[in-house]
Amino acid sequence: MTSETVPEQDTVSKKWQDALRKMLPAGAPLPDEDQLDYSIAVEYDGPLPPPTASIPTIDPITISRFSRFRKLGNGSAKSIVSRPSRASNQFDFDMISKFNSNANSVSNMNLSDEQLDSCSDEFDRNIDVDSGENSANLVNFESPENVVSVTKSLSKRKVCSRCGKKGRFLLRGIESCIVCEAGYCSNCVLKAMGSMPEGRKCVCCIGKPIDEWKRPSLGKSSKILLRVCSPLEVGQIMKAEKECKANQLRPEQLIVNGRQLCDEELAEIFGCLLPPQNLKPGRYWYDKDSGLWGKEGEKPDRIISSKLNIGGKLQLDASNGNTKVFINGREITKVELRVLKVASVQCPRDTHFWLYDDGSYEEEGQNNIKGNIWGKASTRLVCALFSLPVPPESPSRSKEDPTTFSSKSVPAYMEKESVHKILLFGVEGSGTSTIFKQAKCLYGNKYTAEELQNIKLTIQSNLYRYLSVLLEGRERFEEEFMLKNDPPVLDSDESAPGENASNRNKQCIYSINQRLKHFSDWLLEIMAIGDMDAFFPAATREYAPVVDEIWKDPAIHETYKRKEELPFLPDVARYFLDRAIEVSSNEYEPSENDILYAEGVTPSNGLSSIEFSCDDHHLTSDDYYDNFEYQSPLTKYQLIHISTKGMQDGCKWLEMFEDARMVVFCIALSDYDQVYSHGSGPLQNKMLASKELFESTVKNPSFHDTPFVLLFNKYDAFEDKINQVPITNCEWLEDFNPLKPHHNNQSLANQAYYYMAMKFKKLYSSITGRKLFVCQTRALERKSVDEAITYLTEVLKWEEDKNDGVYGLGGDESFYSGEVTTSPYVAQE
Ligand SMILES: Nc1nc2c(ncn2[C@@H]2O[C@H](COP(=O)(O)OP(=O)(O)OP(=O)(O)O)[C@@H](O)[C@H]2O)c(=O)[nH]1
Ligand SMILES: [Mg+2]
Numbered sequence: 001m002t003s004e005t006v007p008e009q010d011t012v013s014k015k016w017q018d019a020l021r022k023m024l025p026a027g028a029p030l031p032d033e034d035q036l037d038y039s040i041a042v043e044y045d046g047p048l049p050p051p052t053a054s055i056p057t058i059d060p061i062t063i064s065r066f067s068r069f070r071k072l073g074n075g076s077a078k079s080i081v082s083r084p085s086r087a088s089n090q091f092d093f094d095m096i097s098k099f100n101s102n103a104n105s106v107s108n109m110n111l112s113d114e115q116l117d118s119c120s121d122e123f124d125r126n127i128d129v130d131s132g133e134n135s136a137n138l139v140n141f142e143s144p145e146n147v148v149s150v151t152k153s154l155s156k157r158k159v160c161s162r163c164g165k166k167g168r169f170l171l172r173g174i175e176s177c178i179v180c181e182a183g184y185c186s187n188c189v190l191k192a193m194g195s196m197p198e199g200r201k202c203v204c205c206i207g208k209p210i211d212e213w214k215r216p217s218l219g220k221s222s223k224i225l226l227r228v229c230s231p232l233e234v235g236q237i238m239k240a241e242k243e244c245k246a247n248q249l250r251p252e253q254l255i256v257n258g259r260q261l262c263d264e265e266l267a268e269i270f271g272c273l274l275p276p277q278n279l280k281p282g283r284y285w286y287d288k289d290s291g292l293w294g295k296e297g298e299k300p301d302r303i304i305s306s307k308l309n310i311g312g313k314l315q316l317d318a319s320n321g322n323t324k325v326f327i328n329g330r331e332i333t334k335v336e337l338r339v340l341k342v343a344s345v346q347c348p349r350d351t352h353f354w355l356y357d358d359g360s361y362e363e364e365g366q367n368n369i370k371g372n373i374w375g376k377a378s379t380r381l382v383c384a385l386f387s388l389p390v391p392p393e394s395p396s397r398s399k400e401d402p403t404t405f406s407s408k409s410v411p412a413y414m415e416k417e418s419v420h421k422i423l424l425f426g427v428e429g430s431g432t433s434t435i436f437k438q439a440k441c442l443y444g445n446k447y448t449a450e451e452l453q454n455i456k457l458t459i460q461s462n463l464y465r466y467l468s469v470l471l472e473g474r475e476r477f478e479e480e481f482m483l484k485n486d487p488p489v490l491d492s493d494e495s496a497p498g499e500n501a502s503n504r505n506k507q508c509i510y511s512i513n514q515r516l517k518h519f520s521d522w523l524l525e526i527m528a529i530g531d532m533d534a535f536f537p538a539a540t541r542e543y544a545p546v547v548d549e550i551w552k553d554p555a556i557h558e559t560y561k562r563k564e565e566l567p568f569l570p571d572v573a574r575y576f577l578d579r580a581i582e583v584s585s586n587e588y589e590p591s592e593n594d595i596l597y598a599e600g601v602t603p604s605n606g607l608s609s610i611e612f613s614c615d616d617h618h619l620t621s622d623d624y625y626d627n628f629e630y631q632s633p634l635t636k637y638q639l640i641h642i643s644t645k646g647m648q649d650g651c652k653w654l655e656m657f658e659d660a661r662m663v664v665f666c667i668a669l670s671d672y673d674q675v676y677s678h679g680s681g682p683l684q685n686k687m688l689a690s691k692e693l694f695e696s697t698v699k700n701p702s703f704h705d706t707p708f709v710l711l712f713n714k715y716d717a718f719e720d721k722i723n724q725v726p727i728t729n730c731e732w733l734e735d736f737n738p739l740k741p742h743h744n745n746q747s748l749a750n751q752a753y754y755y756m757a758m759k760f761k762k763l764y765s766s767i768t769g770r771k772l773f774v775c776q777t778r779a780l781e782r783k784s785v786d787e788a789i790t791y792l793t794e795v796l797k798w799e800e801d802k803n804d805g806v807y808g809l810g811g812d813e814s815f816y817s818g819e820v821t822t823s824p825y826v827a828q829e
Helices: 005-023 103-108 113-126 144-158 167-172 189-193 212-217 223-228 231-243 263-271 334-342 377-385 410-415 432-442 449-485 499-507 514-528 540-552 554-561 572-577 580-584 592-597 644-648 669-673 686-699 715-722 745-768 782-803
Strands: 069-071 077-079 254-256 282-286 292-295 300-303 325-327 351-355 360-363 419-426 607-613 636-642 662-668 675-677 683-685 708-713 773-776
Touching: 189 223, 223 231, 254 263, 325 334, 334 377, 419 432, 419 782, 432 592, 432 607, 432 636, 432 708, 432 782, 449 514, 449 540, 449 554, 449 572, 449 580, 449 592, 514 540, 540 554, 540 580, 572 580, 572 592, 636 782, 662 669, 662 686, 662 782, 669 686, 669 715, 669 745, 675 686, 683 686, 686 745, 708 745, 708 782, 715 745, 745 773, 773 782
Parallel strands: 254 282, 325 351, 419 636, 419 662, 662 708, 708 773
Antiparallel strands: 069 077, 282 292, 292 300, 351 360, 607 636, 675 683
16 A cells, blocks of 8 residues: 555545535434444345446545435445425435445445536436436436336437426426426427416317326326416416316216216216315216215215216115125115214114205105204214215205206315325324324414313312322332331341331432322222222312422422332423412413423324415425425325324224325333333233334224325434443344444434334335334424424325325426425435
8 A cells, every 4th residue: 555545545545424414414423334234224235246348337526426426335326306395303214325345346436526527417317206206316327228228218308399408407306297298498388388278288289188197187287388488378278287178187088877978968067056075087986966976886976966967877785895784775885884883773684764955864665854964073073084975054055956066166066175184193192192282383373262161170189189199109218118127127136116117207308298198098099999090189179288388298209209119200290390380270271381291182092184275374384385386286185193092992993094195103202111001901012012003003904005104203202311321232123233333312313213214114014015114203392293293294295196106107396396496205414
């Protein structure tokens, strides 16, 4: 080695380290050369292939290049393009690559700037979002074949059909024709599409029907259009795109009750007061007596105007029901039967009902209206939760003349809000209620006076529960102390009877005075017989001073110091006990924080839900809404919280939510050393219990193609704990091997977090073959929950676009940002 090569290598090594530091999560240490075995990556797949001159390998040198290139330990590189991210604490764990720092890989990655530029051009030509996976497309330069195949498949879409330009230039995006898919760069789009009287169509495609894959994106604008037209023009173009005749469905695309529609029927269906919304080509069933409408073989999807003369005769098996209960000649589905039961409709097997469009029903042949199915608010709520339609409440509806055509413009049917259901659950204590409560506040859902009153009572009775846990613990510690300090009493002992005991009592730090002891005995007895409701809240105010006195007693202070040994004492106990007098008073009104910390505020045995749209957002994540095409304000979300008890109930709720758009599974990171018992089952490590529930949920057929997000909650508690208790305490996490000894909690917590995320991602992928989204939260911090929810909505939007074929099939760039950016699906670097 010459003296010149040493500084050269130092510089290379420093560059590499600087670059690496930027790729790693904040605070994470650099990989330790002595412990190269450790990795939290998934993308390392074996030793390096021999270097090949024709395969470019990249040494990331500047941060701007980093945002588009990933460096892998084996010298390959990946490009990442993603939609913009606004959430700050989510990562795609694929970004955490195994860093193999052997000399080979370092030298392999050592490219000149010129080489890097040429690679960069290559990436620009290939850059795209993924069509099949939940991630940005990863262009792998490991083998020449990969380069060729990827380039071939993508280049067509990345070339402007008019000027033929491609490469980096097109990173600004292309706009594609909704008929023929030809793409145009921002310079050519207006020349190729003219004034767009039918929306985004090449001039030669005007008048032609659209490509059906594009239907979901009709009327959704794109960045490129916003760049070349004024917002007013964009609005006009989008309106034309949605409303012009050429872009509407054609009658032959709709089959209703087994028969293809004709022009008149299509006009009738779109012209009625309640037309089916967001209609796509396909096969449907329609019950003209009740107005129920659904996809062939599926439960009802909506209620449209009744008595329309469209399609064939409603078939018995139209919705593929198997309940032996029939409505208007159709065998209903399980979910419908369940709702009938909630509505207290007697429906033994082989019952045939007539259901009318106002909700009234009778048994066939009895001529006796028995009630109204949608009359009760609870039934309407359950229908909403199970995605069954209910008629709008407008009284005008029942008076509607079914043959009257509305004067509304036809495409108004496209304006329907879509509600995306997000299911939230996890094992007991994972923090789902806290997340739900935060979401409720974030989206402006207020508690009613009655709810507040109940919350107040819950908090007050919690106060006594916490106190009883402390008093019970105190008693136990006192007994232990006595036993330890009880010297054997000798026969020759001359001290007076009782003297020893009283001496010991004096020294015992867990002893309390007689008055308090009396109260303690009384309280513990009430708790033991489970008779709390008989005394509280009446006694709340009366005993407030005693509670306060006990809480301030030195013996209780000593007991509290050993709170780790009191598993039923939550951290929030202190928050409320510190304010015992205030909380116990009649005038007490729980603050937002009190509600957040209070246990038992959300229903403990069932479901709760809130609806929100991005418009309701209180704490906006600044630039989240800077593109109006990015989140349609019409998009509604319904966050449905299934409580632990609901989950234990044979998980029957889950089956009812097969139409959920997303499952959010919550796990408390700090649970790795906790024990837990499922009902009367054996004690089990809580992380393992979470893993089991996670696994069984993932395997639940109701969710076979539903995206999953794992929320790793209690990150704050995890950071505090990890240096005291190793995560290897949990047998599933035994192979965690941190890079090197750490002096800083955060970096160790980070590593453990990624490691655990990878464990779950691998588990998920081994079951589903898909990618699991992971996000960390500190549910007690509202901003953290805000970011997590933003992340969820972004994932949903991304999934929706993917399913609509916007990325993979349409080649429509309007939903994809080619700009170098950060993304929760990829990484926050
Ligand atoms: N330190 C910390 N505590 C949290 C966090 N999230 C929730 N908690 C606390 O953990 C406890 C359990 O939280 P809950 O939200 O009630 O958990 P859950 O999943 O609803 O559990 P169950 O109601 O028992 O089904 C409460 O005392 C919360 O205040 C967090 O991120 N960090
Ligand atoms: Mg709860």
